[in-house]
Amino acid sequence: MQNDVAHRRLRELILDGTYPPGVRLTEVDAAATLEMSRTPVREALRALAADGLVRTTGRGAVVVALDPDDLEDAYQVRAALEALTAETAATRQRAGRIAPADLAALRDLAIVTADVTREGRLAEAVGLNRRFHRRIAELAGNAIALRTLDRVWDQIQVSTLRSLQPAVRHAHVSAQHDELLSAIVDGRAEDAGRIARLHVLDTRATAQETAPRA
Incomplete structure (x- = not known):
């Protein structure tokens, strides 16, 4: 499923530091990077928020680090x-x-x-x-x-x-x-x-x- 692919690829980009803590990921920019529509990216960002890697903010998310x-x-x-x-x-x-x-x-x-x-x-x-x-x-x-x-x-x-x-x-x-x-x-x-x-x-x-x- 595209949702799973988007989740996996965005997770990899966060874990390797391409998207470091504090960086805001918009649905539009992430979709362009992954060459996907915004729908699977939106679902991926929600999943990453559940994983504790991002905090959703409107039509995007911010990569977070633990205090x-x-x-x-x-x-x-x-x-x-x-x-x-x-x-x-x-x-x-x-x-x-x-x-x-x-x-x-x-x-x-x-x-x-x-x-x-x-x-x-x-x-x-x-x-x-x-x-x-x-x-x-x-x-x-x-x-x-x-x-x-x-x-x-x-x-x-x-x-x-x-x-x-x-x-x-x-x-x-x-x-x-x-x-x-x-x-x-x-x-x-x-x-x-x-x-x-x-x-x-x-x-x-x-x-x-x-x-x-x-």
């Missing part, structure tokens, strides 16, 4: 959910419910993510890092947790995009990914949950340190 308190809450929710999905994935692995090929693919993704992060390819690294954590959530098999994480991830990504810098602790990040992967592969559910939660909170602390001062 500092809400951003902190978002990281806390993300930490709790990623701990849950990591723990669940490890439990399913221990029960033999995850295919070896899926674990191998997750390991390959961790390696590529580490390489790209080390090379300072920031935009690509952000996407790969999210894919790594999303894949763990998929392996957990909890659809509600995955949908909620997608929404929280989107809001955090939009809210922190302006402050992103090349990772100064890429070795630490990659080491945590390796620890998390090992815990899941070994079926150590409690360790997997603990490492996942710590990793998210470390990410939040680093974002606070590198955020530009007013």
